[in-house]
Structures are given as C-alpha cells and as structure tokens.
Amino acid sequence: MRISLEPPLIKARVKEFHPLRALAWKTDGTAAWTEPIDNPKISSDNSSSVSVERQKGMRVNAPGHCTLRLEHEGQYAEAAVEAGAHPRGTVTDWVTALPPVSDIVWTEKTGLLIATREPTIWQIDPSTRKLQPAAGVVPKPPFYGGVETLARAGNGDLAIHLFGEPDLLVLTTNSDLSASYTVSKPEPENSIFAFAWQGTDLIIAMHTQTLWRYTPDGQYALLGRTPHLIKRLAPDPDTGKLLGITVETKRQQICRIDPDQPDAMEELLADPLQTNTLAALAPARSGEIYVTDFHGGRLLCVGPDGSLTTMVAGLKNPNAVGVDGDGTVYVADFADQAVIRRVMP
Structure with a gap:
C-alpha cells in the first residue's frame, strides 16, 4: 500500500544516534501488516547535520533541520529531523x-x-x-x-x-x-x-x-x-x-x-x-x-x-x-x- 520511515518526526541532540526503521505497509485485501525493508535506500538532504550510516543508523552531526528520504520500488517516504539542544523533559x-x-x-x-x-x-x-x-x-x-x-x-x-x-x-x-x-x-x-x-x-x-x-x-x-x-x-x-x-x-x-x-x-x-x-x-x-x-x-x-x-x-x-x-x-x-x-x- 505504501512505505514509511519511522518515526516520521525525530528530535535529537548533537552526537546522538536514533533508531530509524523503513517499513512496507501491505495488505491481502482483508488483513494489513508491516514488513521491514531490507537494505533501504535512505538519504539526507543535509548530511552535514544528519547522516545515515548503513551499519550504525541515523547520527546527528550538527544542529539543524533536515529531511530523510526513502525510495523503494517506485514509492517514496520522508521523515523530518530536528537536531538541536532540546531542553530537559522534551x-x-x-x-x-x-x-x-x-x-x-x-x-x-x-x-x-x-x-x-x-x-x-x-x-x-x-x-x-x-x-x-x-x-x-x-x-x-x-x-x-x-x-x-x-x-x-x-x-x-x-x-x-x-x-x-x-x-x-x-x-x-x-x-x-x-x-x-x-x-x-x-x-x-x-x-x-x-x-x-x-x-x-x-x-x-x-x-x-x-x-x-x-x-x-x-x-x-x-x-x-x-x-x-x-x-x-x-x-x-x-x-x-x-x-x-x-x-x-x-x-x-x-x-x-x-x-x-x-x-x-x-x-x-x-x-x-x-x-x-x-x-x-x-x-x-x-x-x-x-x-x-x-x-x-x-x-x-x-x-x-x-x-x-x-x-x-x-x-x-x-x-x-x-x-x-x-x-x-x-x-x-x-x-x-x-x-x-x-x-x-
């Protein structure tokens, strides 16, 4: 049905890694379920701020805002990242x-x-x-x-x-x-x-x-x-x-x-x-x-x-x-x- 990057909105501090998953949402007409995408192609539009490493996942390098993009079998999904000095209790x-x-x-x-x-x-x-x-x-x-x-x-x-x-x-x-x-x-x-x-x-x-x-x-x-x-x-x-x-x-x-x-x-x-x-x-x-x-x-x-x-x-x-x-x-x-x-x- 669609693909997604999870979570769709990420708040993180500099030098942090953050869990990131690429999912395919499927259905057989009756039931619906999700499956992880193997070797997802994820890119960052601001790699100086946030980078995505295949073995280590998403890493915040510097403050800033960026969009992560996933492409899989002709479908696309995005996740937004807010990298900064988030206050305690966020x-x-x-x-x-x-x-x-x-x-x-x-x-x-x-x-x-x-x-x-x-x-x-x-x-x-x-x-x-x-x-x-x-x-x-x-x-x-x-x-x-x-x-x-x-x-x-x-x-x-x-x-x-x-x-x-x-x-x-x-x-x-x-x-x-x-x-x-x-x-x-x-x-x-x-x-x-x-x-x-x-x-x-x-x-x-x-x-x-x-x-x-x-x-x-x-x-x-x-x-x-x-x-x-x-x-x-x-x-x-x-x-x-x-x-x-x-x-x-x-x-x-x-x-x-x-x-x-x-x-x-x-x-x-x-x-x-x-x-x-x-x-x-x-x-x-x-x-x-x-x-x-x-x-x-x-x-x-x-x-x-x-x-x-x-x-x-x-x-x-x-x-x-x-x-x-x-x-x-x-x-x-x-x-x-x-x-x-x-x-x-």
Whole structure:
C-alpha cells in the first residue's frame, strides 16, 4: 500500500544516534501488516547535520533541520529531523509503528529490550541505537500472544512470562539468550502475578498473596504472605529490596518490599490512588519512581516525599516504562501501532 520511515518526526541532540526503521505497509485485501525493508535506500538532504550510516543508523552531526528520504520500488517516504539542544523533559517518539508493547527493560549491556505481543523480543543497541532482534520465544498453542512481562537479572538472564502460560521462562545470558529453562509456578493450582530478580534469585508473587524465592539450584522457599496483592515488581537499586504496585479492592499503592519481611510493606505514596489504573513502574537512581497510568494515559513520577506528579499526558494506554543509565525515561503504549517515547534527561 505504501512505505514509511519511522518515526516520521525525530528530535535529537548533537552526537546522538536514533533508531530509524523503513517499513512496507501491505495488505491481502482483508488483513494489513508491516514488513521491514531490507537494505533501504535512505538519504539526507543535509548530511552535514544528519547522516545515515548503513551499519550504525541515523547520527546527528550538527544542529539543524533536515529531511530523510526513502525510495523503494517506485514509492517514496520522508521523515523530518530536528537536531538541536532540546531542553530537559522534551518528549519525542523513539520507536513507532510497533505491535502492542507489553514490557520494556533497560540494561547497560543490552540497551533497551522491548517485548510485544509477538514472539520476537527486540533490542535497541546501546551504542548505535539500531533496532534488532535480541531473542525469540515460542508460545505454545493455542496461545499466540507473545510476552506478558519480562525481568532482567544482574547476570544478564531474562525471565519471561508468556501470555496464557502458567510458568516462567528464563533465557540464559551464557547462551546469548538463545537457550532457556522453565521455572514452574511454586503453587501448581494458583497463578503468578508478578516477579523480579534479587541478585541471582527470582522473587515470585502469587495471586494468593504469597511471596516465594527461587534459587539457581532449582529450590523454592516460601517467604511469607503480603498484606495486599502485588501486581508488578521491580528491583530497587538504592536499597537492594523490591518495589511493587499493590492492589486492595480499588486502592492502589506503591510499596517497598523486603522479601525477608513481606508482611511489613513500606507504603511510598502519600495519597494512595482510589482506582485500579497503575500498570508498570521503574525506579531511577535519583530516588524517584516512574509509574504508568494505563487508563488515564499518563506517565507519573513518585517523588521521595511520596508526592505524585504528571510528567507526560495524552498517551495511549501506557503499559511499560524503563529508565536508562543517563536518566532517560522510556514509556510505551499497549495499542495497535504502539509508540515508545523517550523523555530527555
């Protein structure tokens, strides 16, 4: 039907690389889908400001405005680039035209890992900013829903909860994420709600409000019960404990959780939300915590004093958030033609 350059509008600073994709939009008369264009012919009308390298992608060399042009089989597409000293807090599209994004995780070694409702887990290379496959998962029939949640361990292992699957899958870093093993749920008759790594141990929260520790030798240990249901977990880099989104009827709270004392949660929100709308969270080393308001379409920030402020509004069902080592925040949609946006530090 057409071709496109994604994102169609790019805001970047000098010396930055930026993800850039060339897509072909196709249809068979009933369904419609996109496919990446192999070896796309992309040119810049101001190469002194922005250049496109085949192996490294798009690079900003100097301030200025330019247009990137794509030609493929007689069709043409353009993307505009604004290269300059964008102020802190600037929100820009980072990757566009994605399937619904279920989770994102940043690590220094792998860059930004992107899980969608498709079998491929994607990676944005931390040095070149190129989007490339990082790993593949195989959902079992009759479920073809891709990844529900993922968590990255300090040693590089990647724990995954597949949509519709009862257990967890761990992709090993020593196999370059090409081999895996299964972590069965500790309570066969109940469901896993959340999980996160604490060192090399996997902490698993069940819908029965029990908290379990899974160790590398394949052993489970019951840590206790939590006062409220945990729907999302993440490591807390400042304390070595865990952060979680908890639910009590329609009351939601952000808590700090010590796995050795799960019955004594530290509530962090000064005013808990009287609604069930928080979807994901990611801590920053400044002591702030970023959370997504799924139904409200917002990216929120929890301050050290428990205050809750809006950073970005007007999003489309934000379901995932991550923070990189420079303090850049990434937030992603759970919707068709999803967008991952970045908030410049």
